[in-house]
Amino acid sequence: MVQKVLIVLSCMIGLAIIMSMFYYQRREPIPLPSAIVEQNQPDEENATTEKAPLVPINVEDRIGYSLQNDDLQITYDDGNTWTLVPIEKDKLFEGEYQGNKTELIDNSFILTENDTAFLYSEGVVKVIHSQNQGETWDETVVSDRVPSIRFRKVVFLDDQFWYVIFSADRTMSSEVSFIYITTNQGESWQSINIPDTTRLIADGGFVDAKTGFMSYGTINPQEPSLYVTNDQGETWEQAVFDMPSKYDRVFVIARAPFKEEDHLALIMDQGPNGDYYRDGLIRAKFISTDNGHTWEFSEEVEPENEEEG
Amino acid sequence: MKKRAKWFGGVFFLIAVAFLLLQVGSLIVQSHYQAEYIDNGLFYIFNIIIVISLGLSLLSILSLKKMGNVILVTIASLIIIANSYLMYQSNQDIKNITSISPDTKQIFSLKKNTNTGEATYYRSYYRILGRPKEALPSPIDKEGDLMWLADDIAVFTYRDKQQQMQQFVGTYGDRKDSSSYSYVGAQIYGQWEDENTAITVNQEGITINRQLFEWDQTQQYGTLAIVLSDNAEAKWTIALGDDFFFDENNAEPPTGEIILYEATTKDTEAISLQYEGNAYSMIQ
Secondary structure, eight states: OHHHHHHHHHHHHHHHHHHHHHHHHHOOOOOOOOHHHHTOOOOOHHHHHHHHHHOEEEEEEEEEEGGGGEEEEEEETSSSSOOEEEEEEEHHHHHHHOOSSSSSTSSSSSEEESSSEEOOOOOOOOEESSSSSSOOOOOEEEEEOOOEEEEEEEOOOOOOOOOEEEEEETTTTEEEEEEEEEEEESSOEEEEESSSHHHHHHEEESSSSSSSEEEEESSSOOSSSSESSSSSTTOOOOEEEEEOOGGTTSSSEEEEEEEEEEEEEEOOOOOOTTOSSSTTTTTTEEESSSTSSSSEEEEOOGGGGGOOO | OOOHHHHHHHHHHHHHHHHHHHHHHHHHHHHTTTTTSSTHHHHHHHHHHHHHHHHHHHHOOOOOOHHHHHHHHHHHHHHHHHHHHHHHHHHHEEEEEEOOOOTSSSSSEEEEEEEEEEEEEEEETTTTEEEEEEEOOOOOOEEEEEEEETEEEHHHEEETTSSSEEEEEESSSSSSSOOOOHHHHHTTEEEESSSSSSEEEEEEEEEEEEEEEEEEEEETTTTEEEEEEETEEEEEEEEEEEBBOOTTTTTOOSEEEEOOOOOOOOOOOEEEEEEEEOOOOOOO
């Protein structure tokens, strides 16, 4: 009895092997993951955007820009009329930029009712600005170095004080950062001192003509690294954070501070690998009452109620 | 004697069934998850193991007449020969280059189309299965050595159709607990030496025995190794040794060794280098 069962089982196994051999010989090779992605991406996109009407990317209510058709155009009436900005699109993305060039780099432009400005690079770093919604443009040279710029930011704090922060020549995890300021609407830009570090800059900014900040550490930081000056860059000092221990190594990258009521405030991010605490979405708000030198934790900030400076 | 034979027979039968389940299970997983055996030969080897075990089991348990034994052995032999032939054939079309890491935890696998020389790098899953990860940058003309520089870094050296040396590095995992990307070049800033070799890593690039490789001549693999090329030809691979440690967030110099491995068809040894000091050149 056992023998018969054994023989039947053995025959089935033998058959299974022979069948599997046929199956195995006829199998299809597996495509590479990249090949699969290509298959799933029909080139519809090119076909539809070719002559599509311009769709504004809104910055403020009714004010927006478009990078469609390889031009930079701005609108002040929600896309009814457009003004062409006389810069080649690629110059806005010159340097170290990884993206698809469908949106401008954050902070590399100003687009408000009164001021329009774009920071770009064509061998030299330039700002083009207009104070009449694009009727006339002024082009100014910020820096005549020929760097490959990475971080870039332009801000008009008021009619008098404008600044540009950029970083260049990144080699792995170090780079040089630069701050340029002007008090005559870009007629002349002047370089000011930066903190003594070559770490990668994360953000920077001024709250008034004297008080400025530079925040560092975009590769794997463990704690915030924020420098403050109260004399327009003559001297820099590292700001001190009173970090509640439960947020230690959680909130690690400070954004540029801003003025709020009678004190300064800033938002702090969790950093590139900030998935420790509630999926990395929560940010922290810190407050300083001594012009940016020491910072106290204020509250957690949900992504949607974030306050920007 | 008889009892012992039955016992052996039972064990062999269980082995046969176990491998059959493994084989069938693998084939089902493969068809569902776009995977295949990490080495195509495994399929045939498993079949051969099943047939041999089953044959031995039947010979031990069944008391067949002479004729029966002959038939059994003949059938088993035919299946084994068929599998051996198919295995040989399959390796003629797709050549498998497979190697197990020194700590036996990782498997490096390449499958090369012998007609075109194009090769695909496979990631292994559960030791025996693999999924295609990426194609080698250029087709292979002649294979060189496959060398494990660390338990999680394997370097495959080959000559491409343009007769240029190339190196392809398989790296397995990220040694740090974080999931962030880290740059090998940034971690090895400084001066590295052994008796005959000196490496300087600074802002300009990596200098090996006075030959400078600028940063754009380097290509990083995973987070553990970089290949240095000159005129599109690989010259060296630099890998982080098993004991290498560097914390990007403090100023302490790295500890442990880095490993230098030349891209050549000649027999060559990997060279371990120690940290000798700072070579940081400030810009500005």
